[in-house]
Amino acid sequence: MENRPLEYDYSVTKLFMWATIFLGVAGMLVGVILAWEMAYPAVNTILGSGIAEYTNFSRLRPLHTNSIIYGFVLSGVWASWYYIGQRVLKVSMAESKFLMFIGKAHFYVYMIAAVIIVISLLLGITDSKEYAELEWPMDIGITIVWLLWGISIAGLVGIRREKTIYISIWYFIATFLAVAMLHLFNNMEIPTYFYSGGLGNWYHSVSMYAGSNDAMVQWWFGHNAVAFVLTTPIIALIYYFLPKESGQAIYSYKLSLLSFWGLMFVYLWAGGHHIIYSTVPDWIQTMGSIFSIVLILPSWGSAINMLLTMKGEWQQVASSPLIKFMILGSTFYMFSTLEGPIQAIKSVNAIAHFTDWIVGHVHDGALGWVGFMVIAALYHMAPRVFKREIYSKSLMTTQFWIQTLGIVLYFTSMWIAGITQGMMWRAHDEFGNLAYSFIDTVTVLHPYYTIRAVGGTLYLIGFLMFAYNIFKTMSARPVEEDELVNASPMGA
Amino acid sequence: MFHWLEKHPFFFSVLVFVTVAFAGLVEIVPSFAQQSRPLIGTKPYTTLELTGRLVYIKNSCNACHSQLIRPFKSETDRYGHYSVSGEYAYDRPFLWGSKRTGPDLMRVGNYRSTDWHDYHMKDPVSVVPGSIMPKYTWLYENIADVETAYAEQITIKRFFDVPYNQPIPMRDGSTETVKLAGTLAGAQASALEEAKLVAADMKDQDVKDLVKAGKIPEIVALIAYMNSLK
Numbered sequence: 001m002e003n004r005p006l007e008y009d010y011s012v013t014k015l016f017m018w019a020t021i022f023l024g025v026a027g028m029l030v031g032v033i034l035a036w037e038m039a040y041p042a043v044n045t046i047l048g049s050g051i052a053e054y055t056n057f058s059r060l061r062p063l064h065t066n067s068i069i070y071g072f073v074l075s076g077v078w079a080s081w082y083y084i085g086q087r088v089l090k091v092s093m094a095e096s097k098f099l100m101f102i103g104k105a106h107f108y109v110y111m112i113a114a115v116i117i118v119i120s121l122l123l124g125i126t127d128s129k130e131y132a133e134l135e136w137p138m139d140i141g142i143t144i145v146w147l148l149w150g151i152s153i154a155g156l157v158g159i160r161r162e163k164t165i166y167i168s169i170w171y172f173i174a175t176f177l178a179v180a181m182l183h184l185f186n187n188m189e190i191p192t193y194f195y196s197g198g199l200g201n202w203y204h205s206v207s208m209y210a211g212s213n214d215a216m217v218q219w220w221f222g223h224n225a226v227a228f229v230l231t232t233p234i235i236a237l238i239y240y241f242l243p244k245e246s247g248q249a250i251y252s253y254k255l256s257l258l259s260f261w262g263l264m265f266v267y268l269w270a271g272g273h274h275i276i277y278s279t280v281p282d283w284i285q286t287m288g289s290i291f292s293i294v295l296i297l298p299s300w301g302s303a304i305n306m307l308l309t310m311k312g313e314w315q316q317v318a319s320s321p322l323i324k325f326m327i328l329g330s331t332f333y334m335f336s337t338l339e340g341p342i343q344a345i346k347s348v349n350a351i352a353h354f355t356d357w358i359v360g361h362v363h364d365g366a367l368g369w370v371g372f373m374v375i376a377a378l379y380h381m382a383p384r385v386f387k388r389e390i391y392s393k394s395l396m397t398t399q400f401w402i403q404t405l406g407i408v409l410y411f412t413s414m415w416i417a418g419i420t421q422g423m424m425w426r427a428h429d430e431f432g433n434l435a436y437s438f439i440d441t442v443t444v445l446h447p448y449y450t451i452r453a454v455g456g457t458l459y460l461i462g463f464l465m466f467a468y469n470i471f472k473t474m475s476a477r478p479v480e481e482d483e484l485v486n487a488s489p490m491g492a
Numbered sequence: 493m494f495h496w497l498e499k500h501p502f503f504f505s506v507l508v509f510v511t512v513a514f515a516g517l518v519e520i521v522p523s524f525a526q527q528s529r530p531l532i533g534t535k536p537y538t539t540l541e542l543t544g545r546l547v548y549i550k551n552s553c554n555a556c557h558s559q560l561i562r563p564f565k566s567e568t569d570r571y572g573h574y575s576v577s578g579e580y581a582y583d584r585p586f587l588w589g590s591k592r593t594g595p596d597l598m599r600v601g602n603y604r605s606t607d608w609h610d611y612h613m614k615d616p617v618s619v620v621p622g623s624i625m626p627k628y629t630w631l632y633e634n635i636a637d638v639e640t641a642y643a644e645q646i647t648i649k650r651f652f653d654v655p656y657n658q659p660i661p662m663r664d665g666s667t668e669t670v671k672l673a674g675t676l677a678g679a680q681a682s683a684l685e686e687a688k689l690v691a692a693d694m695k696d697q698d699v700k701d702l703v704k705a706g707k708i709p710e711i712v713a714l715i716a717y718m719n720s721l722k
């Protein structure tokens with residue numbers, strides 16, 4: 001046993017891979033519908049006015065954000081965790097019946113929760129807090145799913161053979177701890193049914209915090225849910241998959257140390273930039289602004305570390321579609337983490353806040369960095385998990401260019417839309433009166449909303465090509481006996 | 493030190509947690525000690541207004557409308573006085589929003605009337621040509637959930653000492669009292685009284701008939717809430 005290579009067990013990875021693809025298609029489809037609704041409001045009643053309540057923009061919007069962030073992205077992260085975890089800790093899931101049970105329970109409880117969440121959001125059961133819309137029964141469900149993942153991390157780390165934990169594991173641990181803390185504190189709420197002697201809906205609750213306090217906790221959460229679901233686990237992915245796929249060692253250990261601990265310390269402060277010029281204490285707004293600028297350092301640290309990992313091997317970007325996804329992903333990460341701090345500067349925020357520029361910023365990160373990395377992770381894992389070569393490399397390349405075009409259309413149109421709107425809101429004529437009525441600032445955006453919807457549709461088309469490619473990979477190609485190798489392989 | 497930590501995941505995790513939790517401790521804890529106090533003249537929501545607020549939340553109106561007026565001339569010109577922290581003292585949850593696809597609603601009660609909302613919610617383009625807001629036709633049919641709002645009122649009175657049935661100081665030196673019924677039947681009756689006042693200003697005959705029959709459609713509660721935003 002000791003001298004044979006480990007037989008890793010990917011059954012849980014496979015389950016989460018399917019979830020990634022399914023929830024990705026669903027979440028992106030809802031997003032595309034929303035985009036067309038903003039360009040052409042008639043789409044709101046596309047399935048008839050009888051059920052317009054369930055196809056309406058405002059009902060679908062939380063469904064889009066939740067299914068992408070906590071559906072698509074988390075599934076991709078967990079598929080990768082059950083793959084990377086075994087390999088860098090040098091243990092197999094097959095070695096522990098208990099951890100295998102936890103892994104499967106993690107998946108199935110998560111799926112049940114997902115179904116309940118989709119139904120509840122469509123019914124309008126929400127507490128309105130962005131990215132934490134769910135009412136308390138679902139919050140408890142999420143806590144259970146999260147704890148199961150925590151047990152899985154602690155268990156695999158506990159029985160590891162490799163004593164030193166790899167960078168990816170640092171980021172997985174950080175993700176687990178930070179999201180647990182944020183989720184628990186932001187969802188402090190009192191179920192009204194039990195404290196009113198059984199009146200009203202049993203699932204309804206009221207927030208523990210009021211007004212400005214509530215806003216402060218919410219954006220401490222909201223900003224860092226982004227940090228610790230859409231950033232840290234994705235860094236965990238790229239720290240493993242990029243060196244593996246390119247055959248290059250990570251450029252600098254010191255840079256990864258600096259970026260990791262820097263990110264841990266700085267990120268949480270930056271939440272205040274969501275509530276600049278609001279009624280929360282001024283010093284918190286200023287801290288949010290300053291720390292957002294400081295945040296460029298650890299963010300770019302990771303991204304530069306990734307790009308320099310390719311040193312001397314840049315021809316791979318041309319030859320390998322998978323490397324394309326990862327390198328463009330890192331580039332979008334740099335771009336997005338520069339754009340965010342710019343928007344956090346008070347005077348810029350005065351124009352950018354409440355406009356589509358923010359939506360554009362979220363999406364160049366989500367589509368370019370997070371989406372591309374999750375896609376790359378699945379493309380890297382699929383041949384090794386299903387023991388079959390990828391069905392079509394040229395389809396991959398086509399997908400890459402279609403999606404890249406989609407992203408570019410998305411963020412450029414949203415920049416123009418956002419800045420146009422921000423400037424029109426504040427424009428005064430020579431007598432000091434407002435130059436535009438509000439509706440002027442809405443109708444002017446129609447062309448940009450249309451371009452955005454086209455961009456989003458292109459991204460969805462690319463994603464469907466990805467789903468098809470993975471499906472054909474596992475069903476149509478002959479089984480490979482040996483582990484597939486990389487461009488210039490490192491040790492196992 | 494880092495090499496040692498990377499071989500001892502437990503201590504590694506403890507240090508990560510402390511590093512991550514630090515900002516929250518410094519930023520959030522001190523502000524909580526100093527509770528959010530209501531501004532003079534800020535009243536808690538009546539049963540019907542709170543029912544309407546739940547309709548607002550149920551339909552995620554906050555996805556497109558903010559309730560936060562920033563201290564700029566362009567915003568105070570358009571929406572009225574900039575927002576002050578104490579005005580939000582009874583807002584659980586806060587509804588500032590993060591996107592203005594439509595205009596701010598913080599003081600919409602000052603410049604829009606019941607019948608304007610009536611036309612607008614049924615068909616936004618009829619009142620605001622070019623609007624991209626969807627029609628909210630189901631609000632005219634769905635019956636509002638007064639019971640849940642009443643349960644919330646009891647809960648917040650009990651937990652947060654929200655001053656129902658107590659004199660609340662107004663800006664002109666007088667006091668006003670927001671009543672909270674002792675029983676569910678009482679709460680429903682007082683909500684219906686309020687609803688009748690709103691329905692009287694509406695044009696939709698179906699809504700008027702429903703209210704006459706003792707039922708409160710969601711639209712009536714929502715308009716009552718929006719009229720209270722001042």
